[in-house]
Amino acid sequence: MLTDGRFDTSTLALDFPLQPSHLAVVLQVAIPVLILLVTRRSSHAFAIAGLFSFLGLAAAVALLVQQTRGGAVISPDSIGELPLGPGIDVPLHLQVDRLSVLVAVAVGLVSWAVQLFTRWYLYSDPRYRQFASAVGLFTAAMELVVLSGDVLLILVGWELMGWCSYLLIGHESERPKARRAAYKAFIVTRIADAPLVIGLAILSLGAHSTGIDAILRHWSAAADAHGTALTAALLCLICAVAGKSAQVPFQDWLPDAMEGPTPASALIHAATMVAAGTVVLGKLVTLLELSDTARVVLALVASISMVGAGVLAFLQHDLKRLLAWSTVSQVGLMLLGLAVVSADQTADLGIAHLLSHAMFKALLFLMIGWLSVVVSGTTVERLSGALSKHPEARRMVGIGLLALAGVPPLVGFVSKDLIVDEAARRGIDGDFTARIAFAALICVVLLTAAYTMRMWLILIHRTGSQRVQVREWVEDSYDVQDVGIVEMLTDLPQVDIHGRPTDRTAPIELPDDLELADQQPGGGARFGLQLLALLSVVGGLLVLSPMLDVDWKHPNVWLIGASLLLMGAVGLLVRLMSVGTVYGDAAARVPLFVRASASRGFAVDSLYVAFGRSIVALAQAVSRLDDVLDRGVQRLPALSATVVRRADRLHTHRPTSGLVAVSVGLVAVGLMGVILW
């Protein structure tokens, strides 16, 4: 198909309408299409999903190589330019630059790993096909956002991701909680998206084009003239980003999203949905630097979410939710990375952290999924000591947690430290935003250390007996998820320090872990996990590559040292707190009611519910009003009937009445003639 002239082997440049950038999206789309059209069997579905998501990854990698060798097409067309008149041109083209390429690869990689893992995780699920398709579509949407050079395409991918998250979270739709979580996730993000359309309208109509490059060009020039418009547009965007990235005040949908199967959580949290906000703002970061208001708002939102989420993460009783909150916190970190960059700088800091976060967070979620299958549950009681039997799992979880905590030289450390450095540097230069960011960053560094430490301690805690009672108390994973965490906290059977129940004397038989031992993912899945783990370790080297343009040569050694010391101290503190607790849970020292309300996310949900209630009340009022309107219309016949009855009474069948009518008419007509004359 390809002649030599069309394919340059050195730069891999490809003179052909179909570019790797297209393939990165299309191959992922092919998964749902093929699965829904071709097959009805899970095994075939897995074959398709695995193959095509790998191909998609391959396409992304090819694109990366092209990019490095300078053979990539900068802005390939997608579905063609829309003819919308002279007022605006809608190129709908893609845009390939180094950052987007990197993110694309990361997305493809995570998605592939998730596909591999899902097969094992949902082996006996009748709806595996739908799940795999949704994952494919989800990845495609994210790749579209990453690679798009047109705000409308961004919008397309953006909304599609929301929809896929709805499908994935609601996968086990037999469970009311899953249904509710899916509904909540979609509605909350959709509400936050309402301003997005407006913001994009402002930007693109101002620039008379929806192409990102044109928008950047126009607004960089017109920033002084139309500063307010720019700020308004950016605020709209930030609102939408806060929604998708679960920042304040939209944060509460994310922990609920844990109702979805763990692979879905991995996908949503690691690479795709929550990261999309960072990607989009990264594309427009030059505009962000032009509007201080927007930067401050972004920094505030990110800082508050970051710190608050860190606290909540430490107090969570469900470790999966702990990871969820940590995601919120980490995404806030990325956004700060965008907020603190100085002018004439690109979004590398944020993107770098996005990449590293993608690696270790995917790893952690998949591991939690694995463990949750092993111990059938994700609460502290279940997972306490789960790692004691699986060295492999232990290694990977350790790597993941270290990366999350930002311990050198793991990837998390590199990316996070770069942001902290930048914030410090600009803070010293006297940039207000950077100062807020720096303060928040310090808190977060410590909080992260705290909750990672706590999680680690729980996981490696060595007591078997308590888990028995928990297992008696909750039968299987479905129920675990249905049991209100808070109830579990309050009415668990009391046990003493050695885990013997205070109220029962029967001998406790230790659980036979044989049936647990073989519960580990297949080779493919494990390979994916190991790959992620590897990248979490060495991914930091990426900053040395020309792909990322970050200033790594002058690290602020003192700052690093100080933060490491503090982290160590916090770790020690947590260890001390955990000593003597039943499940090795440091948070157990915190009063119960605090933990309870923290597990509820400080009851933000009730606010959402109240909001929804008010809307429904309004809706009821409107429909009542409409009934009134309708009844009014329907009363017209009756009205005419009464008129007719009146008229009928005038028509006595007497000749005289006719005569009277005639003379009346004569007079009336006469008057009319005279008056109007």
Add this chain to the structure above:
Amino acid sequence: MIHSALPMIVVGLLFGIGLYGVLARRNAVLVLIGVELMLAAAGLLFVTVGSLTSDAMRAGQVMTIFVITIAAAEIAVALGVILAVFRARGNIDMAQAGERE
């Protein structure tokens, strides 16, 4: 045309009286008489105007004769109908409601 005022007034009176008769009377024959009065008013007006204007065709007088003739024809039909009514009802009360079929 001051000397034409009197006939005009008479015309008005006749027409008014006739109309009143039509409205006030219940007996069909009296109603007929009322109509006759109104027609007479019309005829009078014709004559008056005709006498005032010089018309080659003597339209005024001719029209009066026309009106009288038509009136006669009407009365013929009217009496016939009234007779039928009297046969059917036994009275010729105009204020009595007709029956629906």
Add this chain to the structure above:
Amino acid sequence: MKLTYDWLLLAPVLFPAIGSVLLLVIDAVAPRLGRVHWAIAAVLLLAGAAAAVPGTLPSADNPRRTLCLPPNTCLYAVDHVGVGLQLTALVSGAVVALLALPIRVPAERAAVQATLVLAATAGATGVVAARDLGSWLVMLELATLPAIALVALRARRAAVDGALALLTTSLVSFAITAMGAALWFAATGSALFSGDAVLHASNDPDSRRILVLAVVFIVAGLAFKISLVPFHAWTPEAFGGASVPIGAFLAVTSKVAALAALLVIFRGVTVLGTSALAAIGVLSALSMTLGNLMALREKKTLRFLAWSTVSQAGWVVLPLATVSSRAVRSAAAYLIVYAVATLVAFIVVTALAHADGREHATRLSSYGGLLQRRPLLAVTLALALLTLMGLPPAVIGLVAKVAAIGPVAGSRLWVLAIIAAINAMLGVAVYLRWLRILFGARKDPDNPEALHPVHQTLVIVGALALVVTSIAPHSLLQLVGR
């Protein structure tokens, strides 16, 4: 002074006029011929119609005059519109005669009825062409008085009551009309409806005032015959009482006469501007609304048709609220379409009444399931009703509606136009009632008989007429010229 005569031009009037005398003679010579009279009447009327046809040709000069006095005052003139109206009157008269043909009545009555129909048709045909007060008044009454007798002749209590109502109203109205004529004469000083006399009169404020008064009186007098509200009280009574063909006669032929008479005046007063004619707009709005509303609750077929006539009369005079030659044509066009549709409806009712018995045709409910019982009748009736509604597939009705609203919208009488729109809606509601019954549950009469062949042919012809005119409305509308 000597008159010029153009017998061919006078033929449409002369045929029925002489015919009526002829019938009387025949009856005197050979009494008790019964329905033969009707046959003769029909033939004569059709002959008259045939005589009128040449006038409809576009080539015919417009208007065509006769009975001219030197220098050039003509007492008889027909333009295209006039010819169209004459044709309608004659054909409808013929249809009435044919409808009455199979109906069994006392033999001596048939002759009288036929005579009266002929006379009245002659009057209707003549008033179209009358150009002077005298013949105008005479022809008008000639068209009216026989109608009263015709109603009364069905010697039933209801018929007599109807006749009484009709009689009294018509007498008073005639008196009013005569008064109006007299005022007109007083204002213009001439007995001719000549435009220049009116123009001359309208220049002098006094006589102009009188003229307006005259027009108002005449309009009031004629409104009774067109049965505009509030001069309509006789309509349901007379329709309900009279025999069905006579109802058709009242609904169509005498309406033609009335509109023709109105148009004669209208042509004269166009120079006055709309002032005198605003009254017509109001009357038409009133009649449309009241007629539709009353028809909404009416349960008797004939009274229903009467009310529909009232509302349709409103539509007929609607264009006359504006002053233009277009208005005249539109009114005439609507009247013709209305005439066709109403005639067809009456044909169906008559046929049914004759086959199943009157009591099975005078109640709307007795039309239940007619589609399955007598599909031919049902489809024809449905077409007629759709035409009156002005909804497709009866395109002709829709076109008529367009024609009627056209002048009003053109001269931007918003209020009137909107009232017309509302009444279009009411009209649909009205006729849908009957349509629903037609397609609804079946109700069989006790002893249904086959349709009389004459009626059958008439029904088929009527249906064909509606279909053809719906496909090519032009063929019907060109009667009133371009």
Add this chain to the structure above:
Amino acid sequence: MVAALFAAPLAPVVAGLALVVGDRSIRSVSRHTAYIVSLVAMLASLLASIVVAYDRPVLDRQWVPEVGMRLHLAVDGISVPLLLMTAAVGVLVVLHARHEQPAGGTPATFFGCLLLVIGGGIATFLVQDAISFFLAFEVVLVPMWVLINRFGDRRDPRERARAAGTFVLYTVLGSTLMLVGILTMSFAAGTTDLAGLAANPMSPGKQTAVAALLLIGLGIKVPMWPLHSWLPRAHTVAPTAGSILLAAVLLKMGTYGVVRLVVAPLPDGVERLAPYVGTCAVIGIIWGGLVCLVERSLKRLVAWSSVAHMGFVLLGLMSGTTIGLQAALFANIAHGVISALLFAVVGGLKHRWGDDDLDTARRSLRDVSPRLSLALVIGFAASMGLPGLAGFWGEVLAIFGAWTPGGDRPTGWFRVLAMFASLGAVLAAGYALRVLRIVWHGPAEGGLPPEPEPAGDARGNEWLVTSVLSAATIVLGVIPLILLQTTSGAVDQLMAVIGR
């Protein structure tokens, strides 16, 4: 090729009339005959429409000179998509009617009325003469009335009669008002030709009056808030095929009329009225969305969503910009396809359930009948404006268009309208997910999914219809270009005329 111009509308109309008239008793025309006849007629009509769409023939002849009515048939970029959609939907409707033929009358009458409605729709999009347009507009009324009144929901005869009556009276009132407007315009312009109407020398004031009249008249058909109250009734009662036609054909006639009779010939009037009409449109969007959040009857809910979507179309039309017009025309077609799909599915569900009450708990559709549930999901996802499906482009672009309105319309106010419209999109998501949560996800009590009933799923014609419509929805969403390019040329001309 001119023959195609006649064949497209006349094939269904003639066949329909033949069926209705020839239908005297159950015995006279069997259901199968009726089905075959109508299918053949519709296929012929579809073929003819395609020929017309490609060949663009023109026919212009004198018809009724007395009222200046010409027989002028032609198509342009604006009417071609509507023409094709109407014909295609017509075929689908006939197929669907074979699958689900409601009681209440004979099959011949049912199919006949369907064909008449479709033929009327096709004629509407073909004629280029204002008065013939009115004629074609009226053609659909009586058959639609019969469809609702006789073949509607069997449960409540009185409600049936009321719905049918409300529909026909409302629409007649609207179209007669439209007629008044048309006549005024044609009187001023001296022609009844749609293209020629633009040459009317009316002053802005008069234009405003006429435009108001026309917008009220057409707004009833569209329907524009607050003239909408006939729509939910009619949809709730009408048989499935009737609802599909109502949504996919009749409503489109209204918007098409707005484009042809108001936007094109009366730019000044529209410019003055645009803020008010736009406000009504946005109120309709919000209103419909809110009602959908609490509506219990599924069919009513879909009908209400139509009100909301047509609000977007009107908003785009009123914006007076190329992008707004393009968006409106796109949203018009998109709504036709989507609502047709939704009504097909929902009608099927109502057929299976016996009623369409959302409060009665049922087994989750995704387990009972996967095919229907897939169609349902696609339909509602599209109706909430999800990208990749037909609903997205029209609505987003309509908001874009309203953000910078053309002419000297009040920009600030239109921006407010745009914001509220985007909120309307959120509401759409709200009710769409509400339905999916109740119907697709199933009842609140959990447990393992019950085993699916193969009998409950879509088969044969129904499956064919729903899948074709779903495919159309996806194609329109993924490749909006096919539609936008068709309309763009005509829209540019239109804008040039308006800009005079």
